[in-house]
Amino acid sequence: MPTGIVLEDRVTLAHGAGGKETEDLVRKLFSELLPRSLWSLRGGVGLEAMDDAASIPLPGGRHLVVTADSYTVKPLWFPGGDLGRLAASGTINDVLMMGGRPLAMLDAIVVEEGFPLKDLWSIVGSMTEILGEEGVALIGGDFKVMPHGDLDSILVATMGIGVAEKPIVDSNLRPGDKVIVSGNIGEHGAVIMALQQGLSISSGELRSDASPLTRLMLPLLERYGDSIHAARDPTRGGLAMTLNDWAQISNTTIYVWENAVPIREPVRVYSEMLGIDPFTLASEGVAVLGVDPSVAEEMVEYMRELGFRDAGIIGEVRLNRGLEGLVVLETVSGGRRILDQPRGELVPRIC
Amino acid sequence: MPTGIVLEDRVTLAHGAGGKETEDLVRKLFSELLPRSLWSLRGGVGLEAMDDAASIPLPGGRHLVVTADSYTVKPLWFPGGDLGRLAASGTINDVLMMGGRPLAMLDAIVVEEGFPLKDLWSIVGSMTEILGEEGVALIGGDFKVMPHGDLDSILVATMGIGVAEKPIVDSNLRPGDKVIVSGNIGEHGAVIMALQQGLSISSGELRSDASPLTRLMLPLLERYGDSIHAARDPTRGGLAMTLNDWAQISNTTIYVWENAVPIREPVRVYSEMLGIDPFTLASEGVAVLGVDPSVAEEMVEYMRELGFRDAGIIGEVRLNRGLEGLVVLETVSGGRRILDQPRGELVPRIC
Numbered sequence: 189m190p191t192g193i194v195l196e197d198r199v200t201l202a203h204g205a206g207g208k209e210t211e212d213l214v215r216k217l218f219s220e221l222l223p224r225s226l227w228s229l230r231g232g233v234g235l236e237a238m239d240d241a242a243s244i245p246l247p248g249g250r251h252l253v254v255t256a257d258s259y260t261v262k263p264l265w266f267p268g269g270d271l272g273r274l275a276a277s278g279t280i281n282d283v284l285m286m287g288g289r290p291l292a293m294l295d296a297i298v299v300e301e302g303f304p305l306k307d308l309w310s311i312v313g314s315m316t317e318i319l320g321e322e323g324v325a326l327i328g329g330d331f332k333v334m335p336h337g338d339l340d341s342i343l344v345a346t347m348g349i350g351v352a353e354k355p356i357v358d359s360n361l362r363p364g365d366k367v368i369v370s371g372n373i374g375e376h377g378a379v380i381m382a383l384q385q386g387l388s389i390s391s392g393e394l395r396s397d398a399s400p401l402t403r404l405m406l407p408l409l410e411r412y413g414d415s416i417h418a419a420r421d422p423t424r425g426g427l428a429m430t431l432n433d434w435a436q437i438s439n440t441t442i443y444v445w446e447n448a449v450p451i452r453e454p455v456r457v458y459s460e461m462l463g464i465d466p467f468t469l470a471s472e473g474v475a476v477l478g479v480d481p482s483v484a485e486e487m488v489e490y491m492r493e494l495g496f497r498d499a500g501i502i503g504e505v506r507l508n509r510g511l512e513g514l515v516v517l518e519t520v521s522g523g524r525r526i527l528d529q530p531r532g533e534l535v536p537r538i539c
Numbered sequence: 540m541p542t543g544i545v546l547e548d549r550v551t552l553a554h555g556a557g558g559k560e561t562e563d564l565v566r567k568l569f570s571e572l573l574p575r576s577l578w579s580l581r582g583g584v585g586l587e588a589m590d591d592a593a594s595i596p597l598p599g600g601r602h603l604v605v606t607a608d609s610y611t612v613k614p615l616w617f618p619g620g621d622l623g624r625l626a627a628s629g630t631i632n633d634v635l636m637m638g639g640r641p642l643a644m645l646d647a648i649v650v651e652e653g654f655p656l657k658d659l660w661s662i663v664g665s666m667t668e669i670l671g672e673e674g675v676a677l678i679g680g681d682f683k684v685m686p687h688g689d690l691d692s693i694l695v696a697t698m699g700i701g702v703a704e705k706p707i708v709d710s711n712l713r714p715g716d717k718v719i720v721s722g723n724i725g726e727h728g729a730v731i732m733a734l735q736q737g738l739s740i741s742s743g744e745l746r747s748d749a750s751p752l753t754r755l756m757l758p759l760l761e762r763y764g765d766s767i768h769a770a771r772d773p774t775r776g777g778l779a780m781t782l783n784d785w786a787q788i789s790n791t792t793i794y795v796w797e798n799a800v801p802i803r804e805p806v807r808v809y810s811e812m813l814g815i816d817p818f819t820l821a822s823e824g825v826a827v828l829g830v831d832p833s834v835a836e837e838m839v840e841y842m843r844e845l846g847f848r849d850a851g852i853i854g855e856v857r858l859n860r861g862l863e864g865l866v867v868l869e870t871v872s873g874g875r876r877i878l879d880q881p882r883g884e885l886v887p888r889i890c
Contacts, residue, residue, distance in 0.1 A: 194656075196656070196657070197655075198652075198655050198656060199650050199651070199652060199655075199656060199684055200652060201684050201686060203682075204650065204652075204682060213682070214682050217659070218663075221663055222671070223671060226667075226670060226675070226677055227678070229678060232678065234676065234677075234679065235677060239679075241679060242643075242679035244642070244678075244700065246597065246598065247597065247598050247599045252603065254645060254678070254679065254698065254700065255679065256647045256679060256680050256681055257681045260683060260685060262689075291580060291595070292580055292595065292605075294593065294605060294606070294698065296608055296609040296696045298694065299550050299554075299555065300550070301549075301550060301551060302549045302551075304549050305544070305545075305546050305547070306547070308550060309546060309568070309571075312569075313572050316569075316577075319577060320574060320577060323577075325577045325579060325580050326569070326577055326586060327578070327579050327583065327584075327585040327586060327595075327605070328585065328590075328593035328605065328607060329565075329586075329607050330608045330609055331564070331565050332555045332609055332611060333550055333555025333556070334611060334691070334887070334888060335552060335887050337691070339691065340685070340689035343649065343690075345607070345696030346607075347605065347607050347645065347698035349595065349605065536652075536686050537686065537689070
């Protein structure tokens with residue numbers, strides 16, 4: 189339940205960090221201001237799901253999947269990508285994570301007066317490059333300029349549109365399911381945080397993973413569609429946020445085996461230097477899946493064949509009375525601890 | 540054709556004002572960076588239309604209408620509304636202007652650190668109030684916070700979704716069509732500009748018209764659907780921008796009778812004080828329609844019955860060799876002048 193939000197307060201960075209405070213604020217805001225009847229369209233997925241995207245039933249039984257996001261990363265360019273690559277990839281991934289095949293995008297670009305046109309070209313060029321590779325159309329948008337001083341550099345809001353045979357809604361996660369990640373976690377978060385903190389990065393050590401997950405998700409959906417009960421890209425708040433969301437929304441307990449979670453050594457080292465848990469660091473090219481146990485091993489094999497060589501089973505979903513809604517980490521040292529929902533400021537302007 | 544855009548330059552307020560410079564910049568940006576095959580989905584309306592919205596064909600022949608916008612008005616509260624009312628109304632109107640029945644919205648809200656929560660509640664409350672009145676669902680969204688100094692106050696990006704029997708695409712305007720406006724123009728632009736310039740406004744004299752046009756457009760679409768060839772709400776750049784867009788995209792000449800255009804006296808007076816042509820001032824609750832001449836008079840009567848008492852025919856579309864793509868104003872004094880596409884800075888952060 190949302191607690192501790194008093195209207196006399198002001199918005200903090202924590203409210204926007206994608207962790208517990210964001211969830212509490214958004215839930216309070218809309219539960220107070222928007223009648224429940226307007227949280228979704230009949231038969232579709234809406235606000236109540238607190239998912240990556242929403243859905244609208246189409247004639248014939250399929251669903252339109254739609255998603256809205258804003259992107260405001262700082263710095264605008266980073267090893268592995270830039271704001272444009274991030275916006276296109278993130279939008280495409282949100283559609284995929286609800287089981288949709290991405291078809292089209294719209295954008296609303298807001299730029300600060302004085303922003304160099306060549307930088308605008310560079311960022312929009314990265315965005316359209318991804319769209320071109322993915323065959324996703326950019327069918328409309330909006331362009332505005334804010335006076336100098338009213339906005340720092342550039343902000344890109346996007347709307348993603350796709351079509352799903354059946355939307356994947358994470359509340360569908362069930363006891364017995366295995367939890368799979370498609371690759372090393374925390375890559376995007378580590379590089380952005382290191383840059384924001386002014387750490388010098390040895391060449392190639394840290395690199396954002398910002399990428400569309402189409403070549404993973406479309407084959408998986410085709411072969412294992414009904415066995416994928418939950419899917420999310422662990423962006424703000426990282427793996428810790430995704431799994432806590434899932435445990436809460438499905439009222440289960442998620443057990444994670446720490447030594448099974450793929451984290452590259454440099455990400456581990458920088459996380460330690462930065463004093464942050466890599467489980468809370470954002471990924472922008474990783475899928476977390478909750479899948480039927482009967483196909484989990486086979487699915488991981490297939491993911492590796494598809495080029496996702498670090499894919500692996502990292503945990504499972506259980507019914508454990510008294511621990512509903514929690515994530516339990518079985519640590520490398522053999523102990524157990526609760527993996528909390530991330531709180532506090534985390535990393536501002538990370539995506 | 541886009542001219543005078545050099546990549547060594549920087550973004551100016553004019554680039555974002557919604558006039559000629561915006562159109563030139565956006566056209567150049569996407570024609571250079573996005574292959575034509577990705578400007579629309581097969582059978583749908585896309586970027587090439589430079590319209591208020593885009594469309595996606597649905598199974599069964601209808602079209603999904605989608606729109607993306609960002610709202611960043613300053614001041615946040617003004618006579619007649621606030622940012623939230625503006626965002627909801629503008630989104631709904633963009634769907635309506637493509638002939639769609641508005642069904643759902645998504646939002647991406649970005650707030651400055653330190654923004655008062657009660658102000659967030661007030662603005663989101665205005666937005667949801669409109670959605671409630673209109674029965675439009677808010678099915679998803681995103682919430683981010685930018686550090687203090689990186690954003691002035693709050694920005695709301697929205698995605699609107701609706702369904703159209705047949706999308707209204709403004710290039711369908713044809714010679715002989717009559718041009719109708721649904722009410723007094725320039726109301727929103729006048730009040731925002733007066734406030735930004737620090738003019739004191741006598742109580743009630745100026746007032747934004749920000750409102751959804753559902754109770755106008757749905758009855759009109761039902762009764763006169765096929766006779767409405769073009770529809771637009773004249774926001775940034777005002778009536779002058781809308782009519783110039785239409786003349787260019789349909790390769791016609793639009794004649795406007797100045798004395799037929801409804802402008803309230805206080806708007807006229809403030810425009811004069813501010814040194815701006817009221818034809819370039821934004822409206823946020825007015826529809827401009829291009830309609831078959833056989834139904835124009837009758838349609839105006841019906842609009843008045845629906846409560847739009849100032850509706851009227853203000854001009855007509857002609858084929859006039861040598862004047863293609865231009866708007867000709869027949870002035871009150873009996874003269875004729877070209878009504879140019881607005882240029883320059885116009886009003887920043889007007890919507």
